[in-house]
Amino acid sequence: xxxxxxxxxxxxxxxxxxxxxxxxxxxxxxxxxxxxxxxxxxxxxxxxxxxxxxxxxxxxxxxxxxxxxxxxxxxxxxxxxxxxxxxxxxxxxxxxxxxxxxxxxxxxxxxxxxxxxxxxxxxxxxxxxxxxxxxxxxxxxxxxxxxxxxxxxxxxxxxxxx
Numbered sequence: 001x002x003x004x005x006x007x008x009x010x011x012x013x014x015x016x017x018x019x020x021x022x023x024x025x026x027x028x029x030x031x032x033x034x035x036x037x038x039x040x041x042x043x044x045x046x047x048x049x050x051x052x053x054x055x056x057x058x059x060x061x062x063x064x065x066x067x068x069x070x071x072x073x074x075x076x077x078x079x080x081x082x083x084x085x086x087x088x089x090x091x092x093x094x095x096x097x098x099x100x101x102x103x104x105x106x107x108x109x110x111x112x113x114x115x116x117x118x119x120x121x122x123x124x125x126x127x128x129x130x131x132x133x134x135x136x137x138x139x140x141x142x143x144x145x146x147x148x149x150x151x152x153x154x155x156x157x158x159x160x161x162x
Contacts (some may be wrong), residue, residue, distance in 0.1 A: 025052035032061040032077075035068045035134035050080035057099075059088045066102035066155065068138045069109060069147040073152050074102075084158045086162045103155045110148035113139055 014076035026050040031039040040061075044050060052061045062082040078084060087099040116124045121140045125131065138144060 004032075006032055022046070023048040025049050028052045028061055029054060029064070032068075032070075032073055033066045033132070033134060035070055035073075035138060037070060037072050040065075040073045044076045044080050048080075050077045050082040051086070052162055053088060059090055060086055060102070062086070062102045063088055063100070063105055066106040066151050067109060068134055069113075069144055069151055070107070070138070071147060071150040071154055074151050078154070084155055101159075103152065103159055106148055106151040106155060109139065110145065110152055113144040113148055118142065 023043040023046050025048065028040065028043045029052050031043055045084045050061065053059065060082065060143070062074065062077045063086065065077060084102055085091050087101045112124065120137050125136060125139060130136075138147075141147070
C-alpha cells in the first residue's frame, strides 16, 4: 500500500476547484467598502459569499455597495444571492436600535446627494459620522443622484411586496 498516501493526497486535492479556493468574506468586504467594482465583481464571480458581513449582526457587502451608490456591485451581489431584506447595524451590535436594510441606506444617500450641494457634501457627511473615503468620493460625484436612483430602483425590484 505504498500508493495509499499518494491516493489520499490526490483525493484531497480534487476537492478544491481548479481556479483556486473560494475568496474570503474579508476580501470581498474590503473591495466593496473601497468601491472597487472590478475586484468585487471578480471575487463574486469566483464564489465569494454574497452575504458577507462585517460581523454576524453587522452590515453586509450589499449595505456598503448601496451606501456607495454602486449599482454594478449591487446587481452582482443580488445575482449571487445577497439578501436585500437583511437589516444590519453598522456597529454590528445585535441589540442596536439602528438596524437598516440596504434600501434604507440607498434612499438616505439619494436624499442627501439630491439636497446637499457638492461643495458642502464632505462636511455634511463628516458631520454625520460618515467619513469613509469611498463614500465621500462617490457622494461628491456630479452623477451621484443618478447612480443612487439606479441602486434604489434595483433594490426595489427585488424587495417588492416583502
